[in-house]
Amino acid sequence: MLRSLRLPLLACLFAVGALASCSKDEADGLKVQAHNDNAFMTIMHDMSKEMDMMTATMDPDVDYAKMMVMHHTGAIKMAQKELSAGDNAAMKAIAQRMITAQQAEITQFNAFLTSHPAHAPMVMEFMDRAMMAMETMDKNNDLRVLTGDADQDFAQLMIDHHTSAIEMSEDELELGREATPKSMARQIITDQQMEVKELQDWLLANKSY
Numbered sequence: 641m642l643r644s645l646r647l648p649l650l651a652c653l654f655a656v657g658a659l660a661s662c663s664k665d666e667a668d669g670l671k672v673q674a675h676n677d678n679a680f681m682t683i684m685h686d687m688s689k690e691m692d693m694m695t696a697t698m699d700p701d702v703d704y705a706k707m708m709v710m711h712h713t714g715a716i717k718m719a720q721k722e723l724s725a726g727d728n729a730a731m732k733a734i735a736q737r738m739i740t741a742q743q744a745e746i747t748q749f750n751a752f753l754t755s756h757p758a759h760a761p762m763v764m765e766f767m768d769r770a771m772m773a774m775e776t777m778d779k780n781n782d783l784r785v786l787t788g789d790a791d792q793d794f795a796q797l798m799i800d801h802h803t804s805a806i807e808m809s810e811d812e813l814e815l816g817r818e819a820t821p822k823s824m825a826r827q828i829i830t831d832q833q834m835e836v837k838e839l840q841d842w843l844l845a846n847k848s849y
Contacts, residue, residue: 670785670787670848670849671787671788672785672786672787673786673787673788673793675781675782675786677788678786678788678793679721679725679790680718680721680722680786680790680793680794680797681781681786681793681797683714683717683718683721684714684718684777684778684781684797684801686714687710687711687713687714687717688774688777688778690710691707691710691711691774692774694706694707694710696767697758698758698762698763698764698766698767699758699759699760699762699763700763700766700811700812700815700816700817701752701756701812701816701817701818701821701822702753702756702757702758703766703767703770704766704770704808704809704811704812704816704821704825705749705750705752705753705821706749706753707770707808708745708746708749708805708808708824708828709746709749709750709753711801711804711805711808712742712743712745712746712749713746714801715738715742715798715801715802715805716738716739716742716743716746718735718794718797718798718801719734719735719736719738719739719742719794720735720739721790721794722735722790722791722794723735723736723739725790726790726791726794727790727791728791728842728846730842731791731794731795731842734835734838734839735794738798738835741831745824745828748820748824749821749824752818752820752821756818756820763815765815766811766812766815766816769807769808769811769815770808770811773804773807773808773811774804776803776804776807777800777801777803777804780800780803781797781800784796784797784800785849787848787849789848791846792843792846792847792848795839795842795843796839796843798835798839799836799839799840799843802832802833802835802836802839803836805828805832806828806829806832806833806836809824809825809826809828809829809832810825810829812825813825813826813829
């Protein structure tokens with residue numbers, strides 16, 4: 641009787657040991673970095689704080705331009721960090737392309753802001769939607785598993801960053817009144833949808849977990 645119980649007991653102990661070993665191997669394989677220690681996340685948080693403090697005019701074109709200047713500046717800082725800390729040639733090429741495109745767009749947005757002061761009627765809905773897009777971005781950022789690998793972290797967080805820019809640009813197309821920012825919004829949607837797909841495809845092929 642004791643012998644008949646001993647074999648199942650040994651089998652159970654072996655299974656538990658195997659599971660524990662497997663869990664340890666998985667834990668050893670995935671290196672997680674605290675969000676507060678991640679350079680890309682710090683840039684994202686600083687950008688969100690700056691945008692939260694922006695004084696809205698309730699002119700959708702002006703508010704869109706002001707927000708995108710800050711939003712693009714955050715993206716440029718992240719891309720510059722990728723250039724200095726990243727290893728992957730494809731990610732660094734995307735980062736350089738972002739810097740070039742978004743620096744040019746900041747110049748265009750600033751020129752628009754200089755020549756187009758806010759005017760009535762007020763459209764409060766744009767800022768409501770924009771703040772919702774930013775809140776969603778922040779939540780998605782906080783759900784990301786960051787590893788401290790610059791290429792992977794840049795790709796992950798830039799997907800969320802681009803998605804919020806696309807949403808705000810779609811709102812500009814619906815609620816805006818001026819031709820220049822609406823034309824820029826269309827281009828941003830086209831460019832950043834393409835880059836989101838590039839980043840997603842790269843992550844699927846290269847992520848370490």
